[in-house]
Amino acid sequence: MSELASVLLRRLRTVYVDQAGPRPGDPSTAEGLTALEGELLDRGFAPTARLRAALAWLGPAGLADAGRRLIRHLDAELGADRTHMPLFRSFPVSVPDDTFGLYVDRVFALLLQWPAQPCVLCGTVGTVHPVAPCAHLVCRACWDGADYTGCPLCRRRIDPADPFLVPGEPRRPRKVPTGPLKPLALGTDVRADTVHALRTLLARRTPLPAQDRADLTVLLAHAPADLGWFPADIPVRETKALVLGSLLRDRHTRVAATALLGTHLTTATDVLRLLCVWSGGAADLMAPPRLRSLPRALRRRLLGLLDFFAVPSLVEDVLRHPAAWKRAAETLHPFEHHARHPGAVLAFAVLRGTAVVPGSALGEALLRTAAAHPEAVRVADGRIRAATWRARTEQALAGRDTGAALDLLRQRPGELLRRLDHLLRLRELDVLPEEFDEVLRRALPGAGPGPLLAALGRLRVRHLPGGRRVFFPRGRVTHAYTADDTRPPFAEAVTTRVCTLLEAEALRRLGAGSRFDLAVLDSALAGLAVPSAERAAAKALVSVPRGSAQPLPAGEVLRLFLHWTEPAGTRVDLDLSVALYDEDWEFAGLCDYTNLVYGDRWAVHSGDLTSAPAPDGATEYVDLDLGALGGRGVRYAVPVVLSFNDIPFEELPDAFAGFMALPSAAQEARGAGYHPRAVRQRYDLEGDSRIHVPMLVDLRRRTFLWTDVHLPSAEGYHDVTRHREDLGRIARDLSGYFARGRTTLWDLAVWHAAARGDEVLVVRRAPVAGTVDELWHYRRRDGEADTAFAARIRVLEAPERREPAGSAADADARAGEAAANKRVLLALVHGGVAPQGATGEVYRLLPGPADGCGLAPLTAGDLVAALG
Secondary structure (H helix, E strand, C coil), rough: HHHHHHHHHHHHCCCCCCCCCCCCCCHHHHHHHHHHHHHHHCEEEEEEEHHHHHHHHHCCHHHHHHHHHHHHHHHHCCCCCCCCCCCCCCCCCCCCCCCCHHHHHHHHHHHHHHCCCCCCCCCCCCCCCECCCCCCCCCCCCCCCCEECEECCCCCCCCCCCCCCCCCCCCCCCCCCCCCCCEEECCCCHHHHHHHHHHHHHHHCCCCCCHHHHHHHHHHHCCCCCCCCCCCCCHHHHHHHHHHCCCCCCCCCHHHHHHCHHHHCCCHHHHHHHHHHHCCCCCCCCCCCCCCCCCHHHHHHHHHHHHHCHHHHHHHHHHHHHHHHHHHHHHHCCHHHHHCCCCHHHHHHHCCCCCCCCCCHHHHHHHHHHHHCCEEEEEEEEEEEEEHHHHHHHHHHHHHHHHHHHHHHHHHHHHHCHHHHHCCCCCCCCCHHHHHHHHHHHHHHCCHHHHHHHHHHHHHHCCCCCCCEEEECCCCCCCCCCCCCCCCCHHHHHHHHHHHHHHHHHHHCCCCCCCCCCEEEEEHHHHHHHHCCCCCCCEECCCCCCCEECCCCCCCEEEEEEECCCCCCCCCCCEEEEEECCCCEEEEEEEEEEEEECCCCEEEECCCCCCCCCCCCEEEEEEEEEEHHCCCCCEEEEEEECCCCCCCCCHHCEEHHHEEEEEECCCHHHHHCCCCHEEEEEEEECCCEEEEEEEECCCCEEEEEEEEECCCCCCCCCCCCHHHHHHHHHHHEEEEEEECCCCEEHHHHHHHHHHHCEEEEEEEEECCCCCCEEEEEEECCCCHHHHHHHHHHCCCCCCEEEEEEEEEHHHHHHHHHHHCCCCCEEEEEECCCCCCCCCEEEEECCCHHHHHHCCCCEHHHHHCCCCC
């Protein structure tokens, strides 16, 4: 139950109180409950009234047990359950200014120091002793064992029992960091909550990232075995295969899951994904596992499904993953049943290049089936050859045959949108031709939300001169590659017409949703990209879509952190570094293990730990004084995590990084502690990668761009100096790419509001520091179409009514008053709008009072899912 409780706590913020109640004579739990509330507040959480009452009812033993479990789960989520001890315990105060002088002292001590001789640095006799486990000779007078946690010479972690180390706690800050409070509710029905969380994940229209896939596995293990909760449709094929494969592996649900296969497996690739999950692998088909044997009944069922699919699509799907399907044929044994499953046998014959032997039973069956499907295959040289839709499409595009390409692509609307840019480049167009317009209008209703939103984002800026293109190849982690955009721009009339059609289709789909009395939209949503390619997204505390730009959290100092634990027998040296660039992305400096202090302590590194043995691991910090850095010629800061000795992140049992916001720039007030409530982002380091760039920080604007990309790495050692040109290039290209046309959550929220209501309240965030937020009221005009209403709101035309609202908190409060007792849609960055007595739905990126006001919570994926 503990694992399920952790998942429900993280996803729904529900807490289950199932400990024993008080016994006669038990003392009051008031003091213990107050202490627990204090612990929760330190982590940024607060119990609701019902949860507090349930905890108060417990006796001392029950409260202690419930409190320990709750704190343990929250600490694991925030990363506060690990030991965080940087090299310099009194960081940042004790970090020396002269990194080079420190380096020289280390080199002298390493090369010249001998046992039983005076210290080569200070000449003191009897103070030199080896430290464990590296055995380097360290002078107790030159190096302060009360401040170091690793060997001063090689920076490897020292055995905690070594006499060199002087026990002591890191310096605590005088000013406790604060952050948003997240309410914790009392869980009352674990079965219903499990099903709710499960169905929410299954409704997502983008592939699930690693954290969600892990949660889905836990939820499936505790879901009702009767499968009455199974949805009629699961939009993402990978998710569908993961669910069905997991249910088939469980003998309690195998029979019920088998009955669902005919409805939910609609392509041959679905079957292959299912086989991979059945065999213990992933549904993404990037690294298919060795396939397990199947029960006879299940094997026949899957062969029957393959035979049921249309032969052209079956042949094409099988050829898309030839190596995996050849292994699948060894499990399915299709040729044993060539008379029963002729279509499936034909596809495998094409895949394997099977020779057709005239006169044999198999050969004659293949020839008959091939003759019945000339649109899919042909017979040549005694073998069955494919004639696929994809090959015909590529041929038409390569031959610049616009008519043939249109005829083929209209059959697959999603592929039409993916190839639309290429299709439009086949001819020089001043306006969109009638045939293009007609094909688009007819095909768009059949396209999925992903291709629709992606095409809109790409085409919005295709009338502008090209800059740099960025590619994100499919993979377990996200790599980014860039190139010059040599494509000629389109005529603005062409892009305008295409985007108008795409937006009209989005509004048409959303118009079928439930109606709202009022929509409250946060203009800061314009900085959040619509989620896409989440499959490779890092497990993160806050799910920020890649390409999103957001303000830095309030505070004078941004503290970056890195924690890792190495596997037994392998030394792993990770480095947290920051590369600094000027206005033109020219390299301005760095703060890393070679340069612990930048400028007048504007950036300070906590010291380089070169090993991380269990159980404590190792921690590194970098403190960025935002005000000081931004005013001294540095425009951009690029944090990066590097595996110095080239060990991939996936080999580490525990590795994560992130950042927190500290209120004071005074070094004495910061301390070296890890403050859970100050943590604004925490993400896991995973995958076959050695270089990770989580974000780009704009120090002048005090914003950050969430990139979550991994850079390709050659063999060898990695540090910022070696990769600074690559870092600057990719950072410049990413910032330019994401600043150009992209579909944002602001676009999506405006479409929801315009298609599902007549009144919209925009919380217009202050565009310039020092100005006030405003409330902009929009109302649909008589006879105004959804497209026109949405267009006015999206570009923030003059509203029907405008009122100043003061601070962000004041604006949220007044927006909450306007939405009270209505059916509302809230779409916010910070969940600060909490209308009393309202019903409806709320999306928010960051937690706040909106979480506890009774509205149904939405994710960014839910907003996208409505387009389905």
